[in-house]
Amino acid sequence: MESAIPAHLETPRARHKRVPDDYQPPYPSFVARYKPSVSRVVMAYFGVQHGGAAPAAMEALKELAGLFAMDGGPSHWDRASYRDQSGSENVVTVAYWDDLARFDTWFAQAREMWTGRQREGIGTFVEVLRPIVARHETLFSSPDRPEGVAVVAEGMSGEVQEHAYWGGMRDRIPLSQTDAMAPGGAPELICDGPRLRVVAHDNLCLIRSGQDWSDTEASERKLYLDDVEPVLREGMDFLRDDGLAIGCYANRYMQVLAADGSASEKSYGQSWWKSLAALERWAESHPTHVKIFGAAMKYLSTLGPSAKLRLYHEVTVAAADEQFFEYLNCHPKTGMLAAVETVST
């Protein structure tokens, strides 16, 4: 049993973790381990938005692949799609780096190509976090298939202690040893011609929470698709449509795409939160997530260790200067635009 907080990020505590030192989690979980030399990770969500069949969308995705292939491009990326609340199709490509300098150099040009010029009939956006590793945590139900940011990590931990209790997410973030990570300020909109930027605030929180049912068979698959997925979808829809009142600025429930562009048997929810505390409160006590948690508990206790469903998440609490949001020709409920008042022009 090891701590989710890597040894080199342990600091004298001003704040206690939520469980006693002899706490034993009831089942194993694992976290991504970066090389100690990695001080920051970068996660960038590149979106294409369109109303239906749009040749420009395919063109944009081809361009993006070209940008990724340039020097300084991401160490890993994956792609997913969803139809949002306005009926628009969105394809979001998430790219990861473990070297800020490489990213910064690359992004200066890539950004201009992506949100710096208009495309016929489509919108584009990019949402970037580049947290110090002390502001970030991951969790995996099994150690042998990294997803998302974990793909750029050196590997996986052994079994960690800080999970399977409410508050584990916070306790896995190294900064929680000394900082309550309270949010500061309100999101603001900056209009730069047609480019809309959102400047959020200190300790904005992002979660990407994924499901992979590709290994499930017969009865397990049916149980997931019939009993768990619809409840998960209901919760995701709630966050998308009514999240703002409880501190969720935006939520996307995404279907991961295979390399050939077809739907894979993986999904993830990606949501932006006013604070880690707001995310904690929803997860712990909102009826929509209590239902998700109950369905997952029932599923996992029915299947026991034989369950083939894979679950993971990554959570970041970003400082104000670790964030970048830019939207071009997207509707006003896209991503962090939903957190600010926009005037249609």
Added chain:
Amino acid sequence: MESAIPAHLETPRARHKRVPDDYQPPYPSFVARYKPSVSRVVMAYFGVQHGGAAPAAMEALKELAGLFAMDGGPSHWDRASYRDQSGSENVVTVAYWDDLARFDTWFAQAREMWTGRQREGIGTFVEVLRPIVARHETLFSSPDRPEGVAVVAEGMSGEVQEHAYWGGMRDRIPLSQTDAMAPGGAPELICDGPRLRVVAHDNLCLIRSGQDWSDTEASERKLYLDDVEPVLREGMDFLRDDGLAIGCYANRYMQVLAADGSASEKSYGQSWWKSLAALERWAESHPTHVKIFGAAMKYLSTLGPSAKLRLYHEVTVAAADEQFFEYLNCHPKTGMLAAVETVST
């Protein structure tokens, strides 16, 4: 909105509470408020145990009423019954004081009368906690009908902040401002002839958690009795039969008795725990309590503010010298006897 911790028990914090200062609970709850001059409360569980119709049991209860009527007797008491895992009938009378000196004087004689002499065909026991008020908390869903220890309080608070999140129970206990309340040591048995005493350990935890459906009508009553109560009972049975592995020494799911001895429409679970942390873990993540929580959430969200069901609890984390357990002619799974190895003689 006020803190559950009364102003005169606020201390400089060495430990943070789990929610930010601007946390707003989603519904109101209330706590008992003692006079600031009250430094300790006493809660004493007087039990009678028998195998069936036993005239000596009625006799013992009559005697107990006589003891209570003596000078120094309790400010409030209530009575409840249950059939335990061995098939024995148990009648437990819980008595409360807010003055330790009065209790001590009274108890010296009462104890000898209760567990100091054998009775034909029945067992008797007494379980006492006398915590400083900083080691104790209560919670009520409505402020107008005190139960248990709250009856000896001066009154009820206004709406308090520290509830409706996991960790609220701990945050309401004033000692949590400075102390993790970790358990110390293991329970030991002391045989004093036929009288068996259990000496537990520092930070032993007691919860009495009650339900009152006497005001519910028609459809609400049916919903409680059909959808909530069976799930609650299942969880209570789990704690009684299999609790030890997760730190629950003993659990009684009691039916409260009216003044005439008939069953009332109130119940409570009373359980002894190795630590507050063990109780927290069960409540937050054990499948049996997740089901209870889910059923209660569904019930309350169906009914909204019109719900007539009343819920309350009282929780104590007792220092080693604030505890007393004595059993005479009771079976080895009675109360805290279940936490120690007894040899039948």
